[in-house]
Amino acid sequence: WCDSIMGPWGRRLLKVGCAAALGGAGASYMYRQRLKDNKAITPADFHEQQGPIFQKLLALSCKEFTHQAAQGLIFYRFATCPYCGTVKAFLDYFSVPHTIVEVDPMMKTQIKPHGFGKVPQLKFPDGAIVVDSDEITQLLASKMGAKSNADMDQWRSWARLQLSRYIVLVLNQTLGDSVGAYSYIDDVQDVPSWSKMMLKAVGGPVMYMVAHYKTRKTLQQEYGFPPDADARAELFKQMDVWIASFKKGQSFHGGSQPDLADLDVYGVLLSARFVPLFEDIKSSTQAGDWLTQMETTLAKNTKQMA
Ligand SMILES: N[C@@H](CCC(=O)N[C@@H](CS)C(=O)NCC(=O)O)C(=O)O
Known part of the structure; x- marks a missing residue:
């Protein structure tokens, strides 16, 4: 039947189509399952279930905290995760080993x-x-005696809720961009080659779909991003607004030194440092000098051990 109606090329196409549909359905199932697993426990419950060891950490004085942290903390991250970037910026700025x-x-x-x-x-070491x-x-800010205020909180929320999403949209504009955004993994040891390949073959297309069908929608519905507007242009515009919020003549939002908002905004931008977008923000927005000063300050303070 197939032979007479479709011929050999038609059959080949049918097979490729079936394989793609099966692969897509499999990836979609795995993605949903993963989201479900991720939601299985909240951060608050996870902390509570650690019992006294966690309560002891919260109760440490600044001096005791610094003493414990001096033995070195282990920071688990994805290099391109914007939330991980914020933690990295805090660890570096406050010189936490x-x-x-x-x-x-x-x-x-x-x-x-x-x-x-x-x-x-x-x-933590314990x-x-x-x-x-x-x-x-x-936790890090409170142990280091750094306080936030309403203005900082507003920018910190902007970084986490909006800036991070604009970056995701720009990094996943085409399927090629999505796969390319995972190139950093090639230089990471301790990740098996087959996992790196899967990441590009499955993770790339999944991120492309997430960006276009979830992230874009959230930005439109919750943050007034117009349909079909250019995410890159909007990102650049918002970076200029961020810089315009600095007091006249000051290098940072915090004045002559970074504050918690500087650290969060910079941390979120770190998620784009493996692709040209990071340098483009430097050269095409008002944020170039600020980004360079943040890099210099954090490089001077960091106590990254490996
Ligand atoms: N609200 C969390 C969000 C963390 C988050 O969503 N992390 C992502 C990476 S950017 C993650 O680990 N996802 C789990 C996964 O990929 O399965 C935070 O601020 O830390």
Whole structure:
């Protein structure tokens, strides 16, 4: 039947079509399952279930905290995760000694034993693990005596809720961009080659779909991003508004030194540092000098051990 109606090329096309449909359905099932697993436990419950070890961490004085942290914390992250970027900026700025563990984004092998499926995660020498960038940065800021205010909070929310999403849209404009955004993984050791391949073959297309059908919709429905507007132009415009919020003649939002808003905004932008977008923001918006000063300041302060 096939032979007479379709011929050999038709049959080949049919097979490729079926394989693509099966692959798509499989990826969609895995993605939904993963979201479900990620929601299985909240950060608050995860912290509570650690019991006294977590309560002890919260109760540490600034001096005791610095003493414990001096032994080195382990920071689990995906290099391109904007929330992980905020934690990295805080660790660097406050000179908290830390070692980075790059988590395999496909299999998440390195955090499986922890029982919490999302990064960032910060592990303390006594075994306590803090998850969620909001919780981690709040803990670090309070132990370092850094306070927020309403204006900073507004910019910090903008960074997490809007800026991070514009970056996702720009990084996933085409399917090629989505696959290319995972190129950083080639330089990561401890991730098996087959996982790297899967990440590009499956993770890339999934991120493309997420960006176009979820992220764009959220920006439109919740943050007034006009349909069919150019995400890159909007991102650049918003970066200029951020810089315009600085007091006249000051290098940072915080004045002569970065404040918590500077750290969060910079941290979110770190998610784009493996692709040309990061340098484009430097050269095509008012944010160039600020970005360079942030890089210099954090490089001077960092106590990254590996
Ligand atoms: N609200 C969390 C969000 C963290 C989050 O969504 N992390 C993503 C990476 S950007 C993640 O780990 N996703 C789990 C996965 O890929 O399965 C935070 O601020 O830390």
